[in-house]
Structures are given as C-alpha cells and as structure tokens.
Amino acid sequence: MAEYPTIDSELLRTFVAIADQGGFTRAAEVLNRTQSAVSMQMKRLEMDVVKRNLFQRAGRQLELTAEGQLLLSYARRILKLQGEIISTLREPHMVGSVSIGTPDDYVMRFLPSILARFAQSYPMVQVELHCEPSYQLLQRKDLDLTIVTRKPGTEIGQLLRQEKMVWAQAAGFALQEQSSLPLAMFNNDCFCREWACNALDTMERDYRVAYTSPSLSAIMAVVGAGLAITAQLESLIPADMQIIGEEHGLPSMPSASIVLLRNPQAQSPITECLAEYVAEGFRL
Template identity: 40%
Template structure:
C-alpha cells in the first residue's frame, strides 16, 4: 500500500516524474504548462517534504538519486490511479468514432491493455485502429484521416509538436538455430522503404562498412519474424517483442550498434482524442523507458 505524506500534491509528483524521465526541468515545464522556475520550486518543495535529495545534476542532465528511483516507481503507479479516478468521475461521456493509428511493430505489445481500459471507461465510444508504417500514419494524420496516432519518432512529424511516450534501443535479431549474421553480404529482412527501423539498420551497416542485401521485405513485423524464423536473414526490433526461436545479436556478434527508438504521440484537439490519449499515456507510464526523451 502506498503511503502519502500529508500535503503531498499529485502535481508535485507529476512534475517530478517528468523531470526524472526527461532529465530536464525545461522539458518538464513545457509538458505541464508551467515556467522553469515554478517546476524547480516544485522539486525543492518535494525534497523538503520528503527530507531527502531526489535529483542530481550530471553530464547528461538530471538523474534520480537512489531515493528518487524508489519514489519514481511509486509515483508512476499513484498518478495512474489518480488519473483513472479523476477520469472516471470528471470526464464527460465520450461517444462516437475515434480513429487511432499505430504501427504494427508494437500494436500487440501495448494496445490490448490500453484499449481494454478505454472501453471500460467509455463503453459508448468506438475505436477504429489503423495499423500502418509510421510514415504513412503521419501522412494520414496530416490529412485529418486520424484523430490520434502513435509513431516511431525519427519520421518527421507534420509541423506539430509530438509527445514522447517511450524510449528504448533497437536490437538486431536473428534465428537462434542458424548463424546467418555471419553471411556476407548480410541478408536483411526489413519493412518497406521509408520505415524508420529500416533506415536505422541500413545506416548502421553502412557506417560500419558491412555489406548487406535486402533478402526479404514485409509490411508487418510478423512477416519479418516469420522469415527470420525460417533462417533466411536478420531483422531489427524491440527485445520486448521477440518471439521464441529468435535471438538478440549484439556487438559481440559483430553487429553494429543501433540507435535508440522513440515512440511518440500526435493528437488532433477533441474530447474523445484527449480521453483516449490519457489511457495511452497511462499504458506507457509504467513501462521502463516511458517518456525518456522528447520527440
């Protein structure tokens, strides 16, 4: 059970979580709509209330102290409960059709829990899920064909400030039963041209001077995994969504490092979109790497 000291405002915890995740008071202030000095005062107030230092400034920005790490985990859970209670009693009844875009790469990983929670809170709303590559989703969003969309940051958002949700490394993946990563040119199994993951993979190989060929392509991650499981090439993806029979490949296998992937959110104004966005934020909030970088 979470014990909260008297007078500990959830707004203090919300600002602390944003600062700890983003490593910056400035970015946190932009997210909560306050000045930088106001958020700094909130952090000092929180440390005074708890009697412990919570943040340390280092070469990469602000990082949580051991007490801050302990608080961060519990603050995320408390805020998720707080937002759920508030939304249930204060959010107007949402109905109608909401168009949600999400890349296939992580739809199965995060959407089931998010959509289940949204349906429970807003049973009269209907959500249409559109699974396309990030570049296509951004085009649809720009045309007004989607109300809200998730996308892999690295694709250019169409003139709108995106909201960072999650950050984590891309990883090379190959079949566990066959060392195809030793073949030259390296057989790649990736999505279509324009995919941010494909661009990251080929750029990393080019920088390392490693010859490669596009052996297979697929419009979905399920398709690329099927080809990898057949022992016909290597692909890239998130380690949290790796099927059995596929193993991670790293620098110890001779593979070049891949960049960090950012998952971000874009939303057109509207009560329905904001209600769904609240559930999406809550769904990502408990994940390691949530909101780690600005999109």
C-alpha cells in the same frame, strides 16, 4: 468479511512527490505545503502505517529503500486508479468515438494495455484502430491521433519515447556461417531499413534483403524461423529472440523517435483523454 489495512491517499500522494522530486523541500513546493507538514506525513506513513523505512540518505541524496521502491509502484497504481474512478463518475458525457492510427510495430507491444485501461475507464467510447506504415499515416488527415516513427531531428508532435535500433536473430541462428547476411526488413519506404543497409554498406558487410513486408509480425515470423535477421527498435524484439551487435560483427545502430500527432481539426475531451493514455502507455 475480512478487514484490510488502508493507506490515506494523501500520504501516498506526498510519498510519490518526494520520490519524484528527490527530496522533501522540492516536494513541499510542488504540493504547496510546508516542509514540516511533508515530513510529518512521511513520519506517519513510515512509523504508523507501513512500519518500514522508505527513504535513506546516500550522502546528500535521498534514495528509496527496497521497501520504498516497492511501495512507489503500488502508490502510482492506486493514485491512477482513484483518478480513473473519479473521471468515470464525473464524466458520464464521455460517449462517442475516436480514431487512432499506428504502425503495425506498436500494436502488440503497446496498444493492448493502453486500450484495455482506456476501455475500463470509458466503456462508452468507440475506438477505431488503423494500422499502416508511418509514411502512409503521415499523409492521412482523417485520423484523430497518429503514432509514427521519426528520425531524430525530425520529430513533430509529442515525443513518446526514443529507442535504439538493435539487430535480432532467432536463438541458435548461425550468423557466422552466413557469407551473405539475409535480412528481413520493412519495405523500401522505411528509413529503418535504409539505416540498416547503409550501416552494413559502410562496414562492407555482404548482405541481401531476403524478405520484405509492411508487417512486423510477418518479419518476426521469418526471423523466428531462422531464415534471416532483422533490425528493429529494442522494445519490439520478442523475448525468445537474441539481440546481437558489434560482438557479432554487426554495426551499431542509431535511435529513432516515436511521436504522437494530434489532428487540430478533431480536438475533443475524448481525443485528449486517449492521448494521455497513449503517452503514459509508452512510458511503461
């Protein structure tokens, strides 16, 4: 059986702390260690283990080298996996169910990887997934966790991320040939549709809402077929579509907030654990 070199997890933990805190001094404070101890650990990691320089000075700033950036990605994954292993072994009581609601928007983009990691760590927990528009989810009181899109300034719960809305079209769509711009958007209750229409009205750009659906996949199918353009959060635009903007005669769009709501009547270790996975998944 082949033997592979190993890295002490404490060295990785210290390395990640230095990268996150921007220096040895602050990392030492976070880790509750002396600065000399942190320096010795990094010297050991660089000189004896990876045999590469992981940090470099840029004036007064401490920056990661290319090798440091590579190691940081692996270090985070290794430390997270170790935490999941310990959690799984120490918490065999994590058996039960949890319900989560989300708009169709985020199902394909974020939920698969989140739920896959959660299921790997807690295989005995059953997850109920409910897909509805944000305005409907906000009216429900029976869900443990809820992901919704909110206008800036109206955020409630835990902010997961903020994203700019962008215009998108199928590759090869002849936008300049459209005297009246065909749009594919969500139904009337979606404020993103309101934003898009108001922005076009303000610049006096002729348009028509040609296709509506509560389903993002349906909207993207229409756009992908070259029948219309749409305005959605940037992370939701498929790689095979073209993001367009002011250079194409379209108005700039604002940013929206994605937030996570917890049901105060359904707090449990299972619910809170899934909430942590959701928060991390939306940061990636």
